Amino acid sequence: MEAASTAPIASGGVPRVFAVIRALSAVQVEGGRVTQLARAVGLTQGTTHRLLQSLVAEGMVEQDERSKLYRLSMDFFALAAKAGNPGDLRSLCRPALLRLCASLGDSIFLLVRSGFDAVCLDRSEGPFPIRSFTGDIGGRVALGVGQGALAILAFLPEAEREEVIRFNLSRVREYGVFDEVYLRTEIERVRQLGYAGRNTGLLEGMAGVAVPILDREGRAVAALSVGTISARLNDDRLPTVVELLKREAAAIGPKINPFDVTLRRPAQSLGGSTPEQRVVPGVDRGSVVDPLG
Template identity: 75%
Template sequence: MATTTHHDDPAPGSTGTPGTGMLARAFAVLRALAGMQQDGARVTRLAKTVGLTQGTVHRILQTLIVEGMVEQDEQSKLYRLSVDFFALAAQAGNPNGLRTLCRPALLRLCASLGDTIFLLAKNGFDAVCVDLCEGPFPIRSFTGDIGGRVALGVGQGSLAILAFLPEAEREEIIRFNVPRIRGYGVLDEVYLRTEIERVRQLGYAGRSSGVLDGMAGVAVPVLDRNGIAVAALSVGTLASRLGDDRLPMVVELLRRQAEAIGPQTNPFDAALRRPMQALAAVAVSERIG
């Protein structure tokens, strides 16, 4: 009786060297998943995209799941790249992280302006203070110290981030946050949408919101290569120090630093995806060090 031996599909671009075929196929599947990350993917779609049989793709996916690089939703059965994959990419792509990348800019701005400088990052429906450099003037802020958070849309820094998020994401956040921000008194949906449009036109958020008496601030978004806000640089100061004569200079200094930082940000950085977890990791590292 004749027997048949199963052969996997030839790997796209494979050199034929033992072991490279499976590795090439695995990378092809990972790249395809990266392009389908938002919606997730089924085996049939992946197989068609990478030019392999469904059986081969299924075996590769199961291996990648065991290695922690891919996850499958229990209900939808859709495959996506895992959190561990992004954490690995973050370590490789930017070992120093957002805080280290931005720290020199915070120090320069604080020294030049003599005011407190905040670095904020998006965390779900909130903005989190990832780092700050304190100036000589006693101030109050919405986020307070490092690790403090505020609903996106409240305060200049979080408003600068919200205004430059993709439209669909921005609308979802507005719907969710409007009931939360009403507790601040002067804020409602009309006000929020008006301010967002204003920030998008000007390129910055400022000055006094009227919520913190005697305080004022101005913030600019840190935009990635696609023009989407990944963070914000914000100045917090006394209202008397941010008049019409000084505002343009402050905005220009913030903008220069933000424009220099933006292209260097790593989209896989844990501080951008999960800033609270990243802060916890930094705290542990500092204690060990």
């Protein structure tokens, strides 16, 4: 076996370094042993160990002291995220909102999770006057209330989803049509369909549909929602709207920066300047609103 060394890697070893990084990415959850990684990249154990130790020295790989398993480090992901997506989620999604608004002729909303709530991070206004649970940019609603917030809740990891349900159940009951059985039934329905789209009856004549935006780990961090009048979201048009939403969400997901401050503190990305409130004349902004979130 070759002797291990932490000497700097020569330029000729760059392809081997990336081979090891790719092998590590495939076992990131459970971690990998030198023997396992060596087989995966087709190198000797000594060479693989030397490469791993050099990556450890650079802070790109970490080794568990007890199990001796290797994983890509947080510094590696931070570096990749910074290089791969310099913009925030709002900037990343803005073109999608504009495309959807132009294609569908309806109002489009971007919601992002904030603890037990969903926050309206951005919106593109369509020609039809509609109201939403979150109101304008910066408004928030409990996860589970409204189509966008329901889409996010439905696609959270199970443990997180259960925690949110327990915390928010009393909050969603305030709307008068929710109980735990109903909420869980709706969540299961959304998970099966891949979207939340239904007129809940909270506001006559209004309708909405939303799809989750999933990050690289399959976790729902945001949602794209359409808000419109019920007549424009009938059974014939719904599949087309859902397909357009899913296409845009699928394109956004892989580009999301996991270290974007938007995902942890959405209000900070609003820039402190909220657009003029858009409300239907004669309707109080705090009243019960349409089912899109």
